Each structure stands twice: as structure tokens, then as C-alpha cells.
Amino acid sequence: MTLRHKISLSILTIIVDVILTSTAVHVPTSSTSYVTYHSSSSPNAYNPFVNKQITKPNSSFYSPFFKAPAPVPSQMCPATALPPCSRSRYRTLDGSCNNLQNPLWGTANNRYGRLLTPRYGDGIQSPTTAVTGQELPNARLVSLIVFGENDVPDPQFTIANMQWGQIMTHDMSLTAGGTQSRKHATRCCTDDGKLIRNNMPQTCYPILVPKNDPAHSQTGTECMNFVRTQTDRDNNCAGIANNRPAEQITVVTSYMDLSMVYGNSEQQNRPIRAFTGGRMLVENRAGNEWPPQDPNATASCDVQTPQETCYLAGDMRVNQNPGLTIMQILLLREHNRIADNLQTINPQWDDETVFQEARRINIAQYQHISYYEWLPIFLGRENMLKNRLIYQTTAGSFVNDYNPNIDPSVLNSHATAAFRYFHSQIEGRLDLIAESRSRVGSLRLSDWFNRPVIVESGDNFDFLSRGMTTQPEELTDINFDVEIKHFLFRRGMPFGGDLRAIDIQRNRDHGLASYNDFREFCGIRRANSWEDFSDLISQRDIDNLRSLYVSHEDVDLTVGGSLEQHVNGALAGPTFLCILTEQFYRTRVGDRFFYERGDADIAFTREQLTEIRKASMARLFCDNGNNIEQMQPAAFLRISAENQLRQCNQLPQVDLSMWRDPSALPSYSSNFVAAQNAFPGYYPQFNVKK
Numbered sequence: 284m285t286l287r288h289k290i291s292l293s294i295l296t297i298i299v300d301v302i303l304t305s306t307a308v309h310v311p312t313s314s315t316s317y318v319t320y321h322s323s324s325s326p327n328a329y330n331p332f333v334n335k336q337i338t339k340p341n342s343s344f345y346s347p348f349f350k351a352p353a354p355v356p357s358q359m360c361p362a363t364a365l366p367p368c369s370r371s372r373y374r375t376l377d378g379s380c381n382n383l384q385n386p387l388w389g390t391a392n393n394r395y396g397r398l399l400t401p402r403y404g405d406g407i408q409s410p411t412t413a414v415t416g417q418e419l420p421n422a423r424l425v426s427l428i429v430f431g432e433n434d435v436p437d438p439q440f441t442i443a444n445m446q447w448g449q450i451m452t453h454d455m456s457l458t459a460g461g462t463q464s465r466k467h468a469t470r471c472c473t474d475d476g477k478l479i480r481n482n483m484p485q486t487c488y489p490i491l492v493p494k495n496d497p498a499h500s501q502t503g504t505e506c507m508n509f510v511r512t513q514t515d516r517d518n519n520c521a522g523i524a525n526n527r528p529a530e531q532i533t534v535v536t537s538y539m540d541l542s543m544v545y546g547n548s549e550q551q552n553r554p555i556r557a558f559t560g561g562r563m564l565v566e567n568r569a570g571n572e573w574p575p576q577d578p579n580a581t582a583s584c585d586v587q588t589p590q591e592t593c594y595l596a597g598d599m600r601v602n603q604n605p606g607l608t609i610m611q612i613l614l615l616r617e618h619n620r621i622a623d624n625l626q627t628i629n630p631q632w633d634d635e636t637v638f639q640e641a642r643r644i645n646i647a648q649y650q651h652i653s654y655y656e657w658l659p660i661f662l663g664r665e666n667m668l669k670n671r672l673i674y675q676t677t678a679g680s681f682v683n684d685y686n687p688n689i690d691p692s693v694l695n696s697h698a699t700a701a702f703r704y705f706h707s708q709i710e711g712r713l714d715l716i717a718e719s720r721s722r723v724g725s726l727r728l729s730d731w732f733n734r735p736v737i738v739e740s741g742d743n744f745d746f747l748s749r750g751m752t753t754q755p756e757e758l759t760d761i762n763f764d765v766e767i768k769h770f771l772f773r774r775g776m777p778f779g780g781d782l783r784a785i786d787i788q789r790n791r792d793h794g795l796a797s798y799n800d801f802r803e804f805c806g807i808r809r810a811n812s813w814e815d816f817s818d819l820i821s822q823r824d825i826d827n828l829r830s831l832y833v834s835h836e837d838v839d840l841t842v843g844g845s846l847e848q849h850v851n852g853a854l855a856g857p858t859f860l861c862i863l864t865e866q867f868y869r870t871r872v873g874d875r876f877f878y879e880r881g882d883a884d885i886a887f888t889r890e891q892l893t894e895i896r897k898a899s900m901a902r903l904f905c906d907n908g909n910n911i912e913q914m915q916p917a918a919f920l921r922i923s924a925e926n927q928l929r930q931c932n933q934l935p936q937v938d939l940s941m942w943r944d945p946s947a948l949p950s951y952s953s954n955f956v957a958a959q960n961a962f963p964g965y966y967p968q969f970n971v972k973k
């Protein structure tokens with residue numbers, strides 16, 4: 284293997300400006316079914332973590348407290364007029380006005396959040412930072428030496444488990460210009476608007492421009508347009524005063540709001556919406572619904588002609604791999620299935636009402652599956668309960684834990700390091716499985732990147748869906764499948780890219796603080812020597828690191844975090860688990876529209892919430908496959924004696940008749956206000972002005 288990319292970065296050893304204190308927060312010890320934590324009387328008491336100390340990775344959970352970064356004094360920035368938020372019952376498409384005090388929190392085209400001050404190799408950072416840097420080892424070399432490529436099937440989980448993770452990722456973040464790196468790379472500005480990173484060639488390796496590069500003194504108008512949202516203006520203002528670097532931009536909404544299905548703006552949503560019956564736009568072929576054709580097919584997919592299948596969805600990554608495309612189609616068809624049901628029981632509803640109500644239910648089901656069926660596998664159920672990411676609820680009970688002081692922005696360390704660890708779960712061989720669950724064939728993943736035509740041909744949609752729920756995913760470990768480690772996006776060429784190497788390089792590009800910094804941040808002992816890593820990392824892995832990095836202080840977060848022994852009951856070691864837990868806490872309590880909330884103007888009724896809680900991955904496959912007859916109840920888990928195949932109609936189903944609008948019934952409509960007053964808990968959701 285040739286090492287093509289000489290990296291000329293130097294690394295800093297810095298005194299990290301840690302945004303944390305060790306203030307203790309009193310945490311209620313028991314969960315009740317109706318909870319209101321994080322009261323406004325203690326605005327800083329928002330962090331869920333309970334204990335600060337950790338000694339062993341297999342202790343249940345631990346993690347630090349930290350305070351929110353001090354708010355930017357507003358007089359430092361030019362006042363910018365924002366359109367006032369209307370108090371809608373529905374989410375906006377771009378995420379604005381979810382937080383009514385900070386209407387741009389979590390919006391598309393906004394910056395990632397940070398837990399720790401960035402570290403860059405060119406010294407653009409806090410003036411207090413010492414620069415004692417070393418050159419970092421080539422990312423591809425680290426990938427080759429530290430990470431393996433063994434094919435180890437997971438004993439418990441299916442490929443669907445991995446695939447849902449990618450779906451959630453695509454809902455939560457997308458580096459501006461970054462992930463489609465063969466087209467362009469990250470662009471970023473310093474505080475005074477200077478472009479420090481510009482378009483990079485195809486594989487986009489040393490993304491960071493060295494300090495003496497002319498790009499540093501080049502003012503980029505493009506760059507100004509790119510990052511200057513309101514939040515950015517605020518932060519960059521603070522940045523100028525504090526000489527802080529500007530931040531990378533993520534182009535999708537941070538909220539778990541199915542932005543990859545509906546788009547991140549009116550502009551993205553319009554071409555994929557049908558504007559009739561509340562439906563999303565689909566094309567009917569062979570008796571089934573498919574996403575519309577991307578008018579830019581030759582740019583978006585690896586196709587020869589514009590007519591070749593290439594889908595248009597709310598997210599540009601929809602065509603990236605067959606499993607992902609199937610998940611996107613399931614969620615798209617689910618919208619239309621819900622819309623059709625709602626329109627049937629509420630014929631008086633107009634297109635907009637059906638669309639918004641169907642979207643709201645689709646998002647709620649998806650949040651439920653993500654928090655109660657999927658995340659416990661990754662973060663551990665006990666850990667989630669303890670840190671209040673989920674609750675032991677009784678049917679129909681609300682959880683009122685919304686906290687407007689929490690910024691739900693996706694953390695850079697989450698998207699660029701911790702969440703990418705699960706690239707380890709990717710399986711490079713996709714089995715085609717018949718209804719009898721016998722294998723009728725297999726695909727090679729790297730033959731089908733950005734070529735969704737495979738999903739639509741013959742019975743592949745169902746074959747691949749059953750494959751995803753039958754075949755084991757790859758074990759979550761240091762091994763990354765060859766199909767993504769040597770053949771990523773190879774487009775018919777003998778070799779392709781290395782996703783693990785890209786992950787490592789992206790970590791540096793985004794200036795994430797080091798593995799050691801994050802250990803300390805997460806309440807783990809800061810290592811003073813290589814041997815100090817041995818509390819969490821095996822001797823063999825430490826030796827590998829040592830052969831590459833000059834100092835233990837230089838180890839990248841992406842690398843060190845991926846080598847830690849997992850916490851019991853979770854699929855990550857303590858450092859990544861700390862970041863992931865923090866992220867999903869913020870994603871939940873920072874979302875005013877989170878589905879379990881009981882607040883009058885946006886809440887589901889108790890009866891509706893009871894139904895939403897029946898949603899499952901299995902049922903999504905059943906209801907939206909072309910013709911899938913059986914599924915195991917827990918589709919993220921492999922079929923077993925405890926998780927046997929069942930007929931689809933035996934699996935729990937969300938009863939949409941709970942959404943019949945009583946205001947439309949003749950006996951009520953004439954006197955709706957009186958009825959509403961008589962049954963305040965039942966009616967209000969249909970009487971809120973849109």
C-alpha cells in the first residue's frame with residue numbers, strides 16, 4: 284500500500300481551556316411517570332451525569348459535570364433582527380424557533396457544538412495556548428497499524444442495528460462540504476473572516492492549511508456567506524475578542540426531526556412533497572412507491588445517464604449505500620401510509636394539516652424507536668435511565684423534561700469521533716434473504732455505493748430488508764470491514780478510499796481536543812505516560828500507538844476512544860460513552876417538540892402517546908416493505924428462540940384511529956368549544972392555531 288498523503292501538520296500540546304467545573308448537581312434518585320426536572324431555579328443543573336469519578340471501565344457509569352459555556356455578551360455583537368417566532372404546533376423544516384429564546388439553536392447551516400476548545404496545528408486558538416507540537420502520523424498509516432480488518436460477526440445484533448445508526452447520523456449532522464469529500468472539502472473561516480480551509484482535491488487529505496500558507500491571508504467572500512448565521516455572528520464576535528477559531532458548519536438540523544426525509548428547508552422540501560393528501564412525492568413502479576428521481580442524477584449518483592435511478596430525498600446522502608436507501612424509503616413510505624390513514628378518518632383536513640400531522644407522528648415513532656429500542660443497545664439501558672435519557676413510563680404518561688437552556692447542537696466530538704466508532708459495525712457483504720430466511724445471493728457493498736438502482740430491481744427491496752434483519756452486523760471492535768477500509772467509493776476501480784483514515788483525518792481537520800483531554804473531561808484519570816492508558820486500552824494497542832505517535836498527548840480522540848474496553852452493557856468505552864450520552868441527553872431535553880412531552884399546545888394525548896410507544900423497527904419493515912410477511916419483534920436483534928419470526932399482523936401496531944379529529948364529527952363540531960372545555964385533556968391538540 285502506498286502512502287500517498289504526506290501530512291504536514293504539526294500538533295500542539297496545549298493547556299486546554301476546559302469548559303468544565305466540578306459543581307455537583309442534585310439528581311432525583313427515582314423516576315416517576317410524570318417528571319419535571321431541571322427546574323428554572325437551577326439553570327446550570329442541566330447535566331445528567333451523576334458521578335464524577337471513574338476508576339474502571341466496567342463500573343456502571345460515571346462522568347463529569349460541566350457548566351454551559353458562559354453566554355456571549357450580546358453587546359459584543361451587532362444586533363441582528365430576527366423574524367419573531369410564531370408559536371406553531373409544528374416544527375419548522377430548518378429547526379428554527381424550536382427554542383423560542385434562541386431560535387437558531389439546532390438549525391441547519393449552523394455550527395457544531397463543542398465540549399472542549401479546539402486544537403489546531405497552526406496555532407489559531409486561545410492566546411494562552413502553548414505550542415509545543417509534534418508531527419502527527421499519517422492517518423492512513425494509523426488506520427493500517429492500529430485498526431484491523433477481521434470479519435467478526437456480532438453474536439447479538441443485525442445489520443439493521445448498524446443501518447439505523449447511519450439513519451440517525453444523517454438526521455443529526457453533515458459537515459458542510461465535507462462528507463461528499465470527493466466533490467469538496469470542509470471550508471472554514473477564522474474569526475476575522477479569513478479562509479483557512481478551501482476546496483481540496485478528491486480524497487481531501489491534509490485539509491488544514493499550514494500557518495504560512497497564502498490561504499491564511501486570503502479573505503473569502505464565499506466563506507463569509509458560508510458561516511455567518513446569527514449564531515455564528517455571535518460566536519465569531521466572541522471569537523474575535525478572544526482570538527478563537529471559527530467553527531465547522533453542519534448543514535442539517537441537529538434535532539431528530541427526520542430532516543433526511545423532509546429536507547432542511549422549504550426549498551428542499553418543496554420538490555419532494557406531493558401537495559395533495561398530505562403526501563410526500565413518490566413515483567409508482569411495479570406496484571410500489573419510490574422516491575422521486577434526482578434531476579441532478581449524474582452529479583449525485585454513479586450513473587451513466589440522467590435517467591438511471593438516483594433518488595431525491597431530504598438528505599443528499601440518500602443514495603450512498605443500499606441499506607441506507609432502504610431505510611430512507613421505509614420512512615418515506617411510512618409518512619404516506621400515515622397520511623393516507625389520517626386523510627381517510629379526517630376527510631375534512633386539508634393537505635397541509637394531513638402533511639404536518641403525518642410528519643409529526645412519523646417523527647414521534649422514529650424518536651421512540653431511536654430512544655427506547657435502539658439507543659439502549661449502544662448506551663446501555665441502565666446508563667440511559669440513570670442519566671435520564673429514557674424513563675420507566677407507564678402507558679400514556681408524559682415526560683416533561685424540556686429545558687430551554689440546553690443547546691441541542693450536535694457536538695463536534697460526537698459527530699467527528701464518537702459516533703463514527705460504529706463504522707466498525709459495517710458489514711461488507713449484503714445477503715439477499717427470502718421469506719423462508721434462506722440466502723438466495725449476496726452483494727458486495729463497494730459495487731453499490733451511490734447506485735440505488737440495485738434496491739429497486741426484482742425483489743431486492745424485500746430480499747435486502749430481510750437480509751438486514753437476518754444477517755449479523757460486524758462486531759463493534761477495532762476491526763473495520765475491507766469494503767470500507769480499502770474499497771470505499773471505488774466506483775469500479777480496483778481500490779477505493781479508507782473510511783477509518785478519513786475519520787482520523789477529519790478529527791484533525793475539525794481540531795478536536797486530544798484523546799487525553801477528553802479522558803480528563805469525562806472524569807477519567809488524565810494519562811501522564813503511555814502506561815497510564817492501560818486502565819482502558821490493551822498493551823498491544825498501546826504499543827501500536829507508541830510506534831506511531833511521538834507523545835501520548837498526541838493520540839487523536841477518534842483513535843484512542845476506539846481502543847477502549849467497552850463499559851458493561853454498552854457498545855463503547857468510557858470516553859465515547861460520555862460524549863454519546865451527553866449528546867443524546869441534549870438532543871432529547873433540548874427539543875421542545877420531543878414526543879414524550881405533555882405540554883398542552885404541542886402534546887399528543889395520552890391515548891395517542893400510548894399508541895406511539897408501540898412503534899417498532901420490525902413494524903416499519905412489515906408495513907413498508909413491498910411484501911414482507913414475517914419479522915422478528917426485535918429487528919435490531921438476531922432471530923433466536925426468544926426473538927422468533929412472527930407474522931407481521933401479530934406484531935404491535937400503532938392505532939391511528941386515535942387521531943380521528945373530534946372537532947369534525949357533526950355532533951361535536953357545532954359546539955366544539957364547549958366540548959373542549961368539558962374534556963380539556965382530550966381535545967386541545969386539534970384546536971391550536973397553525
Ligand code: HEM
Pocket residue numbers: 445446447448449452456457458461462463464533603604697698699702703705706708709767782785786789
Ligand atoms: C455502510 C454504512 C456506512 C457508510 C458507507 C458510511 C460512510 C461515511 C462517510 C463516507 C462519511 C463521511 C466521511 C468524511 O468525509 O468525513 C461518514 C460520516 C459519518 N458517519 Fe458513516 N457510514 C456508514 C455508517 C455509519 C454508521 C452506522 C454510523 C453511526 C452509527 C455512522 C456515523 C457517521 C457520522 C457521525 C459521520 C459524520 C457526519 C457528519 O458529517 O457530521 N456512519 N460516513
Ligand SMILES: [Ca+2]
Pocket residue numbers: 453454455535536537538539540541542543
Ligand atoms: Ca435533523
